[in-house]
Amino acid sequence: MADWYLKGLDDASAGYAADRVIDHGKACAKVNVVPNMRDYREGHAKGARLYCVPEKGYREGRRGAAYNGICPMELEDKFLRAYRDGQELYSIQRNMDNLVNEINNNNSRMDSSYSEIARLKHDIVNSNSEQDRRYNMRRIDELQDDIRNLEFNSGRAHRELELFRNDYRIVEDKHIRMGYIR
Numbered sequence: 001m002a003d004w005y006l007k008g009l010d011d012a013s014a015g016y017a018a019d020r021v022i023d024h025g026k027a028c029a030k031v032n033v034v035p036n037m038r039d040y041r042e043g044h045a046k047g048a049r050l051y052c053v054p055e056k057g058y059r060e061g062r063r064g065a066a067y068n069g070i071c072p073m074e075l076e077d078k079f080l081r082a083y084r085d086g087q088e089l090y091s092i093q094r095n096m097d098n099l100v101n102e103i104n105n106n107n108s109r110m111d112s113s114y115s116e117i118a119r120l121k122h123d124i125v126n127s128n129s130e131q132d133r134r135y136n137m138r139r140i141d142e143l144q145d146d147i148r149n150l151e152f153n154s155g156r157a158h159r160e161l162e163l164f165r166n167d168y169r170i171v172e173d174k175h176i177r178m179g180y181i182r
Helices: 004-013 018-029 039-049 054-062 073-126 132-176
Strands: none
Touching: 004 018, 004 039, 018 039, 054 073, 073 132
16 A cells, blocks of 8 residues: 555655656556555645755755756746756866866876886896887887876866866855855
8 A cells, every 4th residue: 555645745855757656556556556646646746846946956956966847837947046056066066076087097097107117117127138128118108108198187187177166166155145055
C-alpha cells in the first residue's frame, strides 16, 4: 500500500515531474498495486508549490540540478531567476574544478617526465652503445619540451583559475546582497 498523495508531494518537493508516477506504477504493478492518480496529482501540485520558491531554485541551480518544469506559472519566474543565479555560481565552480584537474594532471605528467629523464640519464652514463646514448638524449630533449609546454599550460590554467576565483567572489557577494546566502 502507498499513500499516493504523500508520494506526489515527496516527488514534487524533490523536483520530479508528475510523470514520475509512471515509474512508480511500473514498480507497483509487480505487486498488483495501481497508483491513485487523483491523489498523486493533488500531492504533486502541493509539493510543486513547496518546491518552487526562490531559495530552493537557487540551491538547485547552485548544485547543478536539472529543472523539470514543474512550477506553477505564477511561481515560475521568481524560481527560475533564482535558479539561474545559482547556476551561475555552479558554472564558475565547475570551471574552477576543471582547471584544478588540468593543473594536477599537468603536474603528474611533469613528475612522470622528470622520472623518465632521470632514468634516461642513468642509462646514458651506463650504456656502452653510442646509438642508445643518442636516442636517450633525443628522448630527454623531447621530454624537456613536453615539460616546458606543460609548465606553460599550467601557468595559463593558474591565471584562469585566479580570474574564476575572483568572479566567484564577486558573484557570491552579489548573491549575499540578494539574500540567497546568509
